[in-house]
Amino acid sequence: DTAVSQTPKYLVTQMGNDKSIKCEQNLGHDTMYWYKQDSKKFLKIMFSYNNKELIINETVPNRFSPKSPDKAHLNLHINSLELGDSAVYFCASSLGQGDQPQHFGDGTRLSIL
Amino acid sequence: SQKIEQNSEALNIQEGKTATLTCNYTNYSPAYLQWYRQDPGRGPVFLLLIRENEKEKRKERLKVTFDTTLKQSLFHITASQPADSATYLCALEGTGRRALTFGSGTRLQVQP
Numbered sequence: 709d710t711a712v713s714q715t716p717k718y719l720v721t722q723m724g725n726d727k728s729i730k731c732e733q734n735l736g737h738d739t740m741y742w743y744k745q746d747s748k749k750f751l752k753i754m755f756s757y758n759n760k761e762l763i764i765n766e767t768v769p770n771r772f773s774p775k776s777p778d779k780a781h782l783n784l785h786i787n788s789l790e791l792g793d794s795a796v797y798f799c800a801s802s803l804g805q806g807d808q809p810q811h812f813g814d815g816t817r818l819s820i821l
Numbered sequence: 822s823q824k825i826e827q828n829s830e831a832l833n834i835q836e837g838k839t840a841t842l843t844c845n846y847t848n849y850s851p852a853y854l855q856w857y858r859q860d861p862g863r864g865p866v867f868l869l870l871i872r873e874n875e876k877e878k879r880k881e882r883l884k885v886t887f888d889t890t891l892k893q894s895l896f897h898i899t900a901s902q903p904a905d906s907a908t909y910l911c912a913l914e915g916t917g918r919r920a921l922t923f924g925s926g927t928r929l930q931v932q933p
Binding site for chain 2: 712741748749750751752753756763764766798800805806807809810811812813814815
């Protein structure tokens, strides 16, 4: 059983399009995250939700909008995609915040043409 | 400014030797530090957490040290194996934030 699953695994699309990435975790965790890993491999936090409440919203363009319909799901919608959005996006979850280990999905590789 | 630095150059060692990876940080006062492993095309996998009041933590062939005076953590893999080849990331919580900040990782290559 996959603990944190993201779909799709690959996403190739044109500039200006709108796309969504879905994430689901079956670990019973109450906190979920979105990270962006760029070509230099830096993994940067974008958003964090705890019990469906947004608790971290880093300096991310407002073209990126997360949505958490329930504790087990955190989706990421991106409007008007730009070349600079090309990266690998990782979803993660943890039991609580702070010092808890995070469990990551295998990422969604987004390529903008 | 806050920084987390890991050696960006790959570390190449022979099978059976001990690998030592370094994580240095500046302008942080972390209560804990975490280490993750990332394989190509996969998400990071949690390995160990060490708290500020712990000098050392072990798990099987892994050992982590945490020196808050030097602002450094060392990650050791003893009796290394080719299967240990991966990128290793350190992460700590930013002051006043409830989120991890990751280093850029060090790629370890264990030669058979």
